[in-house]
Amino acid sequence: MYEIHHHIDGQTVKGTSGRTSDIYNPATGEVQGKVALASKAEVDAFVARAAAAQIGWAATNPQRRARVMMKFGDLINRDMDKLAEVLSREHGKTIPDARGDIQRGLEVVEVCMGAPSMMKGEYMDSAGPGIDLYSMRQSLGVVAGITPFNFPAMIPLWKMAPAIVTGNAMILKPSERAPTTAMMLAALFEEAGLPPGVLQVVNGDKEAVDAILDNETVQAVGFVGSTPIAQYIYGRATANGKRVQCFGGAKNHMVIMPDADLDKAADALVGAGFGAAGERCMAISVAVPVGEETADRLIEKLVPRIEKLKVGPYTGGADVDYGPLITAQAQARVKGLITSGVEQGADLVLDGRDFSLQGYEKGYYVGPTLFDRVTPDMDIYKEEIFGPVLSTVRASNYDEALKLVMDNPYGNGTSIFTADGDTARDYASRVNVGMVGVNFPIPVPLSYFSFGGWKKSAFGDLNQYGNDAFRFYTKTKTVTARWFSGIKEGAALNFKALD
Numbered sequence: 001m002y003e004i005h006h007h008i009d010g011q012t013v014k015g016t017s018g019r020t021s022d023i024y025n026p027a028t029g030e031v032q033g034k035v036a037l038a039s040k041a042e043v044d045a046f047v048a049r050a051a052a053a054q055i056g057w058a059a060t061n062p063q064r065r066a067r068v069m070m071k072f073g074d075l076i077n078r079d080m081d082k083l084a085e086v087l088s089r090e091h092g093k094t095i096p097d098a099r100g101d102i103q104r105g106l107e108v109v110e111v112c113m114g115a116p117s118m119m120k121g122e123y124m125d126s127a128g129p130g131i132d133l134y135s136m137r138q139s140l141g142v143v144a145g146i147t148p149f150n151f152p153a154m155i156p157l158w159k160m161a162p163a164i165v166t167g168n169a170m171i172l173k174p175s176e177r178a179p180t181t182a183m184m185l186a187a188l189f190e191e192a193g194l195p196p197g198v199l200q201v202v203n204g205d206k207e208a209v210d211a212i213l214d215n216e217t218v219q220a221v222g223f224v225g226s227t228p229i230a231q232y233i234y235g236r237a238t239a240n241g242k243r244v245q246c247f248g249g250a251k252n253h254m255v256i257m258p259d260a261d262l263d264k265a266a267d268a269l270v271g272a273g274f275g276a277a278g279e280r281c282m283a284i285s286v287a288v289p290v291g292e293e294t295a296d297r298l299i300e301k302l303v304p305r306i307e308k309l310k311v312g313p314y315t316g317g318a319d320v321d322y323g324p325l326i327t328a329q330a331q332a333r334v335k336g337l338i339t340s341g342v343e344q345g346a347d348l349v350l351d352g353r354d355f356s357l358q359g360y361e362k363g364y365y366v367g368p369t370l371f372d373r374v375t376p377d378m379d380i381y382k383e384e385i386f387g388p389v390l391s392t393v394r395a396s397n398y399d400e401a402l403k404l405v406m407d408n409p410y411g412n413g414t415s416i417f418t419a420d421g422d423t424a425r426d427y428a429s430r431v432n433v434g435m436v437g438v439n440f441p442i443p444v445p446l447s448y449f450s451f452g453g454w455k456k457s458a459f460g461d462l463n464q465y466g467n468d469a470f471r472f473y474t475k476t477k478t479v480t481a482r483w484f485s486g487i488k489e490g491a492a493l494n495f496k497a498l499d
Contacts, residue, residue, distance in 0.1 A: 053197025
């Protein structure tokens with residue numbers, strides 16, 4: 001049994017609220033640790049200390065801040081195995097999945113090594129008689145990141161790296177279900193040369209979140225999680241005058257055209273639908289084959305592939321495809337949605353509700369589940385299941401498939417599998433979804449682009465990482481300068497002085 005507290009000013013600080021939360025091992029169902037839950041008073045004190053540290057950090061030149069990122073990236077690579085082990089133990093995902101989680105976060109760190117060029121402003125001389133115009137990007141001050149359980153390394157790194165390299169101090173509130181990875185990353189950041197206090201890891205629940213949202217010193221908040229919580233955080237934070245980006249739930253569709261390579265499409269669906277036990281916002285949870293023949297052939301190819309999936313603990317070796325869900329509550333919810341699908345008339349092709357693993361009977365496992373002939377009025381279609389469940393919704397033609405995706409309230413990611421370039425181009429152009437894959441199942445952009453959904457999947461104007469992250473974590477100041485030496489002086493009472 002271990003204890004997780006807070007990472008404050010470069011050291012572990014014990015919580016004083018008297019409240020804790022259990023940390024479970026999802027593979028066994030056993031409590032393996034406890035995490036402190038910060039009070040409002042603690043959050044306010046930690047924010048004040050971050051604000052004090054931020055002044056010197058903002059005054060550090062961008063090149064030196066980038067060097068910290070370079071060293072931080074090296075240390076993540078050095079400790080990759082340790083980080084993956086801890087991440088898997090608390091989350092339940094396999095070691096290869098955990099390493100991928102860390103790697104995708106590390107790629108954003110690598111982009112942030114180029115911060116000096118991203119921080120440059122603009123300049124124009126002689127914009128008017130003796131007048132120069134220039135702009136500069138400046139840090140916001142103290143910012144906050146509220147991150148989910150399903151990517152304990154990637155999402156914190158997506159928030160921390162651009163926020164810190166642009167001169168801000170960050171309050172990171174990781175998920176209380178899997179908090180240790182964030183604590184380890186904070187220690188590595190300071191080993192890399194980050195001054196103590198610039199990154200404060202505050203563990204907590206809703207009380208800590210509300211304290212962050214209400215604290216006047218916090219200038220911006222980034223969040224990833226479910227849509228209801230994203231809406232709540234966006235509303236409360238914007239009402240308090242903060243800059244906010246919130247990323248919520250998803251219902252990602254893959255359209256499979258009759259001319260698609262169905263073997264490749266089936267392989268892609270299995271990986272995208274069941275990887276990480278379906279606990280990712282970019283999981284493909286809905287297959288949309290176009291035409292009855294396409295649908296029948298697709299189901300025929302999916303079944304043997306899904307039946308071969310091995311479910312087990314992360315310690316089960318390289319042949320384990322995915323592990324348990326995060327909590328008993330998540331397990332019960334997914335099983336309940338599967339039951340609702342049966343009751344509402346969907347064809348249950350493969351049923352994972354009764355899956356049990358010898359020696360791990362108390363773990364939070366759900367076997368791979370496949371539905372066919374799902375309709376949009378069913379709960380398994382309307383809800384983000386966040387589990388190893390793939391639903392098949394048959395479309396009679398391309399327009400019907402496109403309309404299905406466009407009518408869905410979520411707009412995170414989608415993909416289309418086809419051999420026809422015109423169809424792919426039309427789909428990518430017309431579909432109202434933020435990230436689109438063409439013959440590519442999980443269209444998460446590389447770190448030098450940006451990540452973001454549309455509709456109820458995202459709230460706020462700017463995406464995560466890439467250029468948008470530098471815009472989100474900085475504010476632009478524009479200076480109009482005139483020097484009078486050698487210039488005839490005279491009062492100017494209107495804008496014509498700039499002509």
